[in-house]
Amino acid sequence: MRKEALCVLLALAVLLAAAAGCSAPRKSSEHLDDYVFTLKYRDNFNILQLTDIHWNANTSATASKSYMDKLLKETADHITATQGEGSKIDLVELTGDMFMLTNTYHVKTFIDYFEEKAEEYGFVYTAIWGNHDRQGLYNPNWLGRMFAKAPHCIYFEPDDDVYGRSNFVINLTEDGTKSTKAVWMIANLDSGASFSETEFYPFRDYDYIRPDQTEWFLAEHAAAGDDVPAIAYYHIPQDENEKAWVDVTEKAADYKNKFFKLEGFADNGSEKYASDFIDRAKDHGLVAAFMGHAHNVDWTVEYEGVVIGLGVKTGEELYFAHVDASSDDSAVRAGLESTGIDENFDLIGASLVTLTGSDGSFELEHLYFNERTGGDFVRWVKW
Amino acid sequence: MGEMVMKMFDRDNFVCPSSGSRKAGLVSFACLVFLYVITAFTFMNALYCFSDCVGSTVAGSADIALRDAMRSVPVFLSFGVTLGGLMICQAFFRNESPDILAKKAKKHAVITVAIGAFVILYTVAMRFAGRYLSLTEGAPSPFYPLDAMLYALLFIAGGVCVLLYFKKYAGSKPYNGPSRPLARGKAGFFRNLFVTLWFLFGLYGFCGFFYSIFIVDFSHGYLPYTLASMFASLVTFLSFAVWELCYNALKPEKRGGAMLRVSLVCLGVSVMSAVFYFVALKFNLDGPSNVGFGLLPVAFSASVNFATMISVFTPLIASVAGLLRSLSLKKRG
Numbered sequence: 001m002r003k004e005a006l007c008v009l010l011a012l013a014v015l016l017a018a019a020a021g022c023s024a025p026r027k028s029s030e031h032l033d034d035y036v037f038t039l040k041y042r043d044n045f046n047i048l049q050l051t052d053i054h055w056n057a058n059t060s061a062t063a064s065k066s067y068m069d070k071l072l073k074e075t076a077d078h079i080t081a082t083q084g085e086g087s088k089i090d091l092v093e094l095t096g097d098m099f100m101l102t103n104t105y106h107v108k109t110f111i112d113y114f115e116e117k118a119e120e121y122g123f124v125y126t127a128i129w130g131n132h133d134r135q136g137l138y139n140p141n142w143l144g145r146m147f148a149k150a151p152h153c154i155y156f157e158p159d160d161d162v163y164g165r166s167n168f169v170i171n172l173t174e175d176g177t178k179s180t181k182a183v184w185m186i187a188n189l190d191s192g193a194s195f196s197e198t199e200f201y202p203f204r205d206y207d208y209i210r211p212d213q214t215e216w217f218l219a220e221h222a223a224a225g226d227d228v229p230a231i232a233y234y235h236i237p238q239d240e241n242e243k244a245w246v247d248v249t250e251k252a253a254d255y256k257n258k259f260f261k262l263e264g265f266a267d268n269g270s271e272k273y274a275s276d277f278i279d280r281a282k283d284h285g286l287v288a289a290f291m292g293h294a295h296n297v298d299w300t301v302e303y304e305g306v307v308i309g310l311g312v313k314t315g316e317e318l319y320f321a322h323v324d325a326s327s328d329d330s331a332v333r334a335g336l337e338s339t340g341i342d343e344n345f346d347l348i349g350a351s352l353v354t355l356t357g358s359d360g361s362f363e364l365e366h367l368y369f370n371e372r373t374g375g376d377f378v379r380w381v382k383w
Numbered sequence: 384m385g386e387m388v389m390k391m392f393d394r395d396n397f398v399c400p401s402s403g404s405r406k407a408g409l410v411s412f413a414c415l416v417f418l419y420v421i422t423a424f425t426f427m428n429a430l431y432c433f434s435d436c437v438g439s440t441v442a443g444s445a446d447i448a449l450r451d452a453m454r455s456v457p458v459f460l461s462f463g464v465t466l467g468g469l470m471i472c473q474a475f476f477r478n479e480s481p482d483i484l485a486k487k488a489k490k491h492a493v494i495t496v497a498i499g500a501f502v503i504l505y506t507v508a509m510r511f512a513g514r515y516l517s518l519t520e521g522a523p524s525p526f527y528p529l530d531a532m533l534y535a536l537l538f539i540a541g542g543v544c545v546l547l548y549f550k551k552y553a554g555s556k557p558y559n560g561p562s563r564p565l566a567r568g569k570a571g572f573f574r575n576l577f578v579t580l581w582f583l584f585g586l587y588g589f590c591g592f593f594y595s596i597f598i599v600d601f602s603h604g605y606l607p608y609t610l611a612s613m614f615a616s617l618v619t620f621l622s623f624a625v626w627e628l629c630y631n632a633l634k635p636e637k638r639g640g641a642m643l644r645v646s647l648v649c650l651g652v653s654v655m656s657a658v659f660y661f662v663a664l665k666f667n668l669d670g671p672s673n674v675g676f677g678l679l680p681v682a683f684s685a686s687v688n689f690a691t692m693i694s695v696f697t698p699l700i701a702s703v704a705g706l707l708r709s710l711s712l713k714k715r716g
């Protein structure tokens with residue numbers, strides 16, 4: 001009996017030592033520069049947002065890659081046609097839920113694919129955590145390492161005091177290095193997954209951008225320069241999307257808005273957990289925030305000076321809306337009228353942001369792209 | 384405690400004590416363990432595919448769920464053939480009377496062969512129909528669906544061997560241990576339902592513990608939750624394994640006394656696991672979705688923590704049920 005008790009105590013001591021041995025997370029405020037990547041800015045800098053690709057255990061990687069091949073080619077051709085030779089996709093923002101319920105095979109195939117395409121089209125890409133990217137038969141740290149070591153992927157995952165696995169910024173500077181001033185800032189935030197309100201609470205709430213993430217962003221922005229316009233990309237919509245929607249639909253607010261809202265935003269939904277990110281960042285250069293998460297929504301609105309919108313879901317995995325042009329549903333009709341589309345289509349594709357000047361001006365287009373046997377369905381709709 | 388554990392593993396207390404069948408008993412036990420492990424992995428694969436289909440259905444895209452389910456039929460049925468193999472092995476392990484053994488093993492062998500054959504035919508048909516772009520289209524493994532066909536072929540061969548065995552040697556081998564009475568009627572139905580669910584939760588617990596070694600995050604301040612989650616999965620698996628592999632393999636006359644002791648130990652461990660889990664969760668409220676979300680396939684969105692509840696409450700329910708049963712048996716004398 002004494003021996004057994006000794007063994008248990010020894011095991012506990014080893015565990016405590018292991019726990020105590022873990023180094024304390026480092027302070028982000030003392031390492032602000034580590035979170036900054038740089039790219040060379042030019043007018044007509046193109047950012048393609050692909051969101052909620054959702055490769056899962058059922059996904060045929062071959063079929064999904066075939067869809068994305070066509071999507072990328074269509075985007076590259078569109079950019080060349082509208083902006084002229086020499087223009088290209090500069091940055092691809094993968095705004096979360098790239099994976100759900102999958103394994104290392106899919107992850108490796110996915111990253112190999114984007115590496116190949118990055119080489120082919122000359123872009124770099126970023127990976128932003130969605131709630132489901134953590135839900136696979138792999139360690140989330142391994143996924144982070146895979147992105148971090150991919151040559152064309154911009155990704156940073158420190159063990160720091162900022163909430164989320166990965167928060168970083170890409171400063172677009174005049175010469176593409178940190179030695180010149182930032183012209184634009186692209187912030188990439190991890191909006192988390194979900195959490196239980198208490199240990200006995202049987203449900204989980206969607207996560208939100210936490211106050212310390214906002215503080216970190218403000219510090220990074222101050223370091224880049226107070227006059228630098230910024231765009232934020234993350235996965236889960238924050239409370240402003242719903243507030244703007246209520247204002248528009250129930251209070252007849254005259255906000256510029258467009259595209260489709262065919263389901264809820266799937267945000268946290270509780271005032272108690274409303275994020276302060278957009279509230280505070282809008283006074284510090286934030287001109288736009290783009291996210292994903294709700295597949296049947298790409299509704300975009302200008303709210304308190306910030307363009308806030310969900311990207312168009314990419315690919316045919318998990319779920320998406322079949323838009324029926326003859327529908328009487330008011331939400332479908334509003335979307336159809338705002339986009340001018342008058343035929344049935346699926347709400348999948350991509351979103352393109354073009355930075356047109358250093359004064360914070362940009363253009364936004366949504367691409368609805370459906371594979372069809374008699375010829376693919378392609379619609380570009382401007383914001 | 385030590386003495387009790389030794390007694391539990393004393394082969395003289397088990398249902399196949401004679402020298403001739405002890406070897407067979409150990410071989411069937413080894414096969415049973417091996418097949419249990421393989422069944423657990425195929426179960427997790429199937430659960431992943433199934434959960435994704437549930438996600439599509441709940442989100443209103445039943446057409447996508449159907450498309451995905453059709454693509455993953457070989458994944459679901461790989462679990463089926465492995466389960467068939469496990470059942471055959473369990474029939475041998477149970478060492479029941481020759482006619483019951485032959486009946487059970489042959490039934491499961493026929494089912495295994497039939498499912499395996501269906502996997503092969505289905506895959507070939509889907510390939511010809513163009514639903515699989517190639518036989519090595521990939522996902523969930525690089526050689527899917529070819530690997531599923533080969534896997535099915537392996538189990539077909541195993542099933543055929545079992546059938547041939549009974550054709551040649553039926554009745555000549557001394558599988559003459561005691562047979563359990565078959566539960567019939569409503570009680571039998573609920574008993575089977577409970578055992579089936581318990582078995583699936585046990586598989587889930589095994590996979591949860593095994594995969595957690597590789598997939599959970601020990602960093603980012605999640606260590607307490609990680610350990611608690613691993614412990615809960617292990618206890619879920621053990622709660623099944625102890626009863627099924629140890630208790631049920633005891634001679635009937637040894638079971639009565641063992642049940643109360645096993646129940647009390649299991650209850651103690653289950654309570655400890657539950658307390659540890661909830662204390663750890665208190666400090667990592669986002670733990671389930673940030674650390675071990677891969678272990679919660681059914682929780683496809685932010686909703687009920689089904690999987691967590693299964694891990695924490697299954698051992699508690701099983702041990703309380705065992706305790707009540709043993710007390711009731713004791714009362715009846």
